[in-house]
Amino acid sequence: MPVPFAPGGPRRHPGAARGHPPAGPPREDEMARNITTREKDYSQWYLDVIAAAEMADYSPVRGCMVIRPTGYALWEAIQRELDGRFKELGHQNCYFPLFIPESFFKKEAEHVEGFAPECAVVTHGGGERLEEPLCIRPTSETMIGHMWSQWVHSWRDLPVLNNQWANVVRWERRTRLFLRTSEFLWQEGHTAHETEAEAMEETMRMLEVYRSFAEDFLAIPVLVGEKTESERFAGAVKTFCIEGMMQDGKALQMGTSHFLGQNFARAFDIRFEGRDQKLQHAWTTSWGVSTRLIGAVIMVHSDDEGLILPPRMAPALAAVIPIFRNDDEKAKVLAFVEKTLAGLLGEDEVAASLTRFGNSQVQQLFYAQASGQSIVVDRRETMRPGEKHYFWEQRGLPLRIEVGPRDVDGGNLVVKSRLDGSKEVVPAAALTRGYLDAKLAGIQKAMYDRAKSFRDANTHACGSYREFSKFFEAGRGFLRCHFNPSSQAEAQIKTETKATVRLIPVGHTPAPGTDVFTGDPSTTEVVFAISY
């Protein structure tokens, strides 16, 4: 269903969510010519943004994508940040095999039921039929459970805090770049604990890691809550999630944390002798986020001109665009750029960057060694400045720094924000790390605030099913309602409205009310939405 996005544009669906307005009035000749507007076709816009930024491409194999360098750099940024957060909490990375014996899945009844339909299975190897078919991992609980059963003997071996960065395969019927592909990259954390309370605590701790990561790093506000039984991970006792709202008002699950109880410990015989000298099953958890987060960043922040990256995540923070009309001006401008950058980043870095052009005339200078974030100088002479502006805008760099003859004469640079289009004339001496860091932090915060305002403006309370149905007929967004979770009611609601319970918010106890569907008394409040 199309949803209007252009500011002041026609609102075909009165209740519909609306995207962020661009800074100025969109003039036909200033709009990206290779990107469909959100208003016209949100789905196509999403694909166009990916294509324009060269983030990913299709592969010859159905449902699989190629993640191109600009897209993969985003995944690396996510990895770097999350990996650090995991390690701070004592998790250790490891690697378990891609192939999992088919029989492993059958050991946990719900797990096999949930994953069997989407498993890719290898039946042949070395030209011969395998004795036992091998599943390509859709997730690794079974393999890890199997290995842990051999490693865990005593309460002193616990907790086990593991994580792996890996690819997984789930045979999907309907795919979409980054959001749902047959193969994707993710991180799966797996932990085993001595007690139920510890495992539960771990489940919530990692959920909180995801929440703060999403909000602080990706600048995406998320709801935190528990899934209902019908949305629960196959084999879990409880599933928790973070849920974000995209600019079309649809929900996207951005991460999950599962309390697995002793289900997998029983299935795989993960037992240890406790402090009480009794043999008992361990309590396990698992939690993950995937390359889907890149899709979330695109759909939450970007606009009709292309990608917009939150500064903390952006592989490149600023693009310097030199402007000149002749050789004299060129020499003058480039010398000024070099001098300014040497002042900002050091002469060594400027010198080192001269060997780092890669396959273009785009010079990369590291701004932050730890994160690998850079500032680029676009020295290409085949492109005029205007074209470079579009080029870097579509790639979502937070800042653009223009340097022309007039600026050099005044000893200034022009700093333009990708987010709101504002320009600032900055004396070269004032272009310091302090200035840039503050500017980038301001953008990071503004992006979060903007996304949060949007989400809040499209979140409503709802008391009757009539109102509920009407809302999802016309528009998108989150509806908070009293509702007593029931698979049967949820199925019917989904059939009638397409909406599902996204989560039961944690951390607050609602006042008593009436169930939006049945009219029964209810003390549970949930959030409904149409989701990806």
Add this chain to the structure above:
RNA sequence: CGGGGAGUAGCGCAGUCUGGUAUGCGCGCCUGCCUUGGGAGCAGGAGGUCGGCGGUUCGAAUCCGCUCUCCCCGACCA
């Protein structure tokens, strides 16, 4: 997996109905000149065998069958 749409140069398309040599169109690309504060201009040039396989035909981008991939809707599903 069901319904609908699409696949012709890197991208966007015309040509397909009514078979007859793709010097095809715009953008991009390469060379040169010229230009450079929001996608410049001129001149010259490279690049496609029409998604794939098979069939009909003297002859297939065009007609027929099968198949692959993408997009939209639905079912299924993290």
